[in-house]
Amino acid sequence: ATPTSIMVGTGKAAENGILFKGGEHLEQTHQLNTIVLDKTGTITKGKPEVTDFTGDNEILRLLASAEKGSEHPLAEAIVAYATEQDINLLEVTSFDAIPGQGIKAIIQNKEILVGNRKLLDGYNVDINGEEGSLSEYEAEGKTAMMIAIDQRFEGIVAVADTIKETAAEAIKLIQDEGLEVIMLTGDNTRTAKAIARQVGVDSVIAEVLPEEKAEKIKELQSQRKKVAMVGDGVNDAPALAIADIGIAIGTGTEVAIEAADVTILGGELLLIPKAIKISHATIKNIK
Ligand code: ADP
Ligand code: MG
Numbered sequence: 001a002t003p004t005s006i007m008v009g010t011g012k013a014a015e016n017g018i019l020f021k022g023g024e025h026l027e028q029t030h031q032l033n034t035i036v037l038d039k040t041g042t043i044t045k046g047k048p049e050v051t052d053f054t055g056d057n058e059i060l061r062l063l064a065s066a067e068k069g070s071e072h073p074l075a076e077a078i079v080a081y082a083t084e085q086d087i088n089l090l091e092v093t094s095f096d097a098i099p100g101q102g103i104k105a106i107i108q109n110k111e112i113l114v115g116n117r118k119l120l121d122g123y124n125v126d127i128n129g130e131e132g133s134l135s136e137y138e139a140e141g142k143t144a145m146m147i148a149i150d151q152r153f154e155g156i157v158a159v160a161d162t163i164k165e166t167a168a169e170a171i172k173l174i175q176d177e178g179l180e181v182i183m184l185t186g187d188n189t190r191t192a193k194a195i196a197r198q199v200g201v202d203s204v205i206a207e208v209l210p211e212e213k214a215e216k217i218k219e220l221q222s223q224r225k226k227v228a229m230v231g232d233g234v235n236d237a238p239a240l241a242i243a244d245i246g247i248a249i250g251t252g253t254e255v256a257i258e259a260a261d262v263t264i265l266g267g268e269l270l271l272i273p274k275a276i277k278i279s280h281a282t283i284k285n286i287k
Pocket of ligand 1 (some may be wrong): 039042067071074075099100101102104114115116124143144145184185186187188208209210
């Protein structure tokens with residue numbers, strides 16, 4: 001590989017908004033055969049909105065007050081929804097985030113749980129009657145969370161995120177370059193599959209805990225795959241670091257950008273097939 005052609009390649013990439021940290025990453029991009037995309041904030045805009053809520057205003061007040069302590073995009077959506085309805089929030093005595101599951105808060109001596117099946121199951125809340133509603137929301141690609149107060153089920157809040165306009169086209173172009181495209185998410189399988197169908201990925205790995213994302217990349221690598229990970233969140237950082245190529249979304253967190261080898265400006269997914277194309281053109285010229 002001549003240093004000059006690599007410089008020309010990374011220069012051309014930079015002009016397009018693809019920032020390689022070093023020339024070696026352009027060469028590694030040429031070798032890729034698998035690309036793993038985080039869902040929230042990568043395939044979707046990461047700005048979810050509440051679409052459905054089954055409780056009354058008092059439940060909403062407790063729900064939103066509890067979520068106020070969370071920095072998760074799901075929490076932001078719920079707090080924004082309550083604010084729009086002029087709901088005043090209550091003071092929170094204690095707050096805990098349970099990664100990949102939800103949150104727990106104490107408000108006015110009541111224990112508030114908000115999260116997925118795993119969370120409520122873990123606290124012995126009876127959610128047997130709710131499976132039908134949950135599945136319906138999930139089949140629509142929504143993330144459905146349940147609220148329990150003092151271990152009693154009180155309602156469902158469903159949130160939907162908008163898929164980026166160019167996601168399906170970008171994924172098609174990556175596939176045209178001969179790569180397999182996989183979606184990786186902590187969200188539940190049914191929701192993930194509904195989104196996957198809309199954007200045309202080859203397969204889905206769902207219900208992955210934040211700390212397990214890197215493990216999933218390693219598994220793919222052990223199947224002799226050359227893997228790029230694309231992500232935006234703090235919880236994507238270890239996976240970005242361990243992948244053969246880590247690609248951070250420019251609109252994502254600083255931690256993700258630091259852990260990655262490449263950053264694509266503005267979160268434009270079309271820059272991913274573009275980067276692959278530039279790497280192929282550059283390496284071909286070297287040979
Ligand atoms: P993602 O990979 O989509 O960012 P996470 O691992 O952050 O997913 O979260 C997985 C699941 O845990 C969510 O789909 C949701 O059901 C639940 N969850 C996470 N954070 C919260 C929260 N603040 N409130 C309610 N539920 C949450
Ligand atoms: Mg994300």
